[in-house]
Amino acid sequence: MASVLPDGIARAKAAQFISCQGFDIHYTTFSSMLIPAQVAAAHNIVRSEQRIVTNISVRKANQPVRAIVSGTATNLLNQMETMQFEEVLEQTAVYYLASQLVDERDRVSYDLLVTPVGATSACQLSFIRDYIH
Structure with a gap:
């Protein structure tokens, strides 16, 4: 099966991360239209100009967690x-x-809690994204 993330998105996410308790928590958002239709269908992702996808991944010692x-x-x-x-393995x-649905011009504030397996507590992740489509 094809990867959920298009190649450009996978590379871009590397620049957006926080470190918490020895874990690197990578995050990004992107238009759902960037996901190929067959991959979106396999993962129950709705493709639409008004939908964005938030992606979180966790790594420790360059291994997925x-x-x-x-x-x-x-x-x-x-x-x-x-x-x-939804977890995608x-x-x-x-x-x-x-x-998430977004309006034609929108600013979205994200407040997330990420608890990696092996962490002693949740890691807080907050960021803001502006959307224009």
Whole structure:
């Protein structure tokens, strides 16, 4: 099966990470339209111009680590959505994906808790993204 993340997205995510308790937590968001239709269908991801995907992955010593990921996304109108992350297991990676609707011009604030297997507590991850489509 093809990778969930397009090659360019996989490379771009390396620059966006935090370190917490010896784990590197990588994060990115991208248009759901970047996921090939057959891959999106296999992972129950809705492709739409108004949908973005949040991707979280955790690594330790350059090895993928499973985690529990939860959190919220809040838009410009202060509407908060609880994110539902789905785990995607691949041969050399573990991804946690959630999708959200966004308006034509939107700013979304993300507040996530990531608890890697082996961590003593949850790691907090907060970031903001602007969307124009």
